[in-house]
Amino acid sequence: MRLPLKTEYACQVLAQLAARYDLPGVQQVDDLAVAEHLSPNYLVQILTTLRQAGIVISRRGKKGGYVLARHPMEISLAEIAIAMEGEMLIESSPGNKGQSASRVRDAWVRANEALMDECRIITLADMMPLPQEGVDWVI
Numbered sequence: 001m002r003l004p005l006k007t008e009y010a011c012q013v014l015a016q017l018a019a020r021y022d023l024p025g026v027q028q029v030d031d032l033a034v035a036e037h038l039s040p041n042y043l044v045q046i047l048t049t050l051r052q053a054g055i056v057i058s059r060r061g062k063k064g065g066y067v068l069a070r071h072p073m074e075i076s077l078a079e080i081a082i083a084m085e086g087e088m089l090i091e092s093s094p095g096n097k098g099q100s101a102s103r104v105r106d107a108w109v110r111a112n113e114a115l116m117d118e119c120r121i122i123t124l125a126d127m128m129p130l131p132q133e134g135v136d137w138v139i
Contacts, residue, residue, distance in 0.1 A: 007084040010046050011127060012036045014080060017056065018072035018124040019131075026058075026065030046084075053083035072128065078119035 016035050020027055029047065033040040047066055050056045055075060056066045068075065 004085060006046060007081055009036070009038055009042070010050060010080055010084050011077070013038070013043060013046060014050070014055065014068070014075070014124055015127040015129055017066060017068045018075075019128045021068055021072055026063070026067050028065040032066070050080075050083060053079075055079065055083055068124070072124035075124045076120050077122040077127075078116050080124075081116075081119055 013032050013036055016032050017027055029040050029043055032038075033043050036043075047056060047058070051058050051066075054069055057069050058064065058066050
């Protein structure tokens with residue numbers, strides 16, 4: 001299984017916001033994009049989805065930017081995944097009516113539930129980048 005890039009990038013930018021949670025002010029898209037080597041335009045799309053999900057708060061204007069809506073320990077990987085991809089990370093097509101189709105679907109549902117249980121435990125605090133010696137944060 002492959003994690004969608006949009007969800008992976010969402011986790012990366014949120015980890016950056018988590019690392020800056022205690023700093024005053026907002027974080028600008030360009031600074032976040034540089035820190036994670038992402039396209040600012042694509043990052044805006046991701047941040048818009050995260051804002052609609054209530055994970056980040058945006059401030060408009062020349063000095064505008066983004067901050068986390070809650071403490072990094074209160075935002076789980078499951079919440080991020082659901083915001084970006086919907087309720088199930090693993091989807092099985094309900095269209096097949098073969099003899100084993102329902103049991104195969106059930107197996108994937110169980111696997112998804114186990115994965116989501118683990119994702120509920122992991123928070124943004126667990127994903128924050130560690131400061132590197134001699135490297136200043138992009139602020």
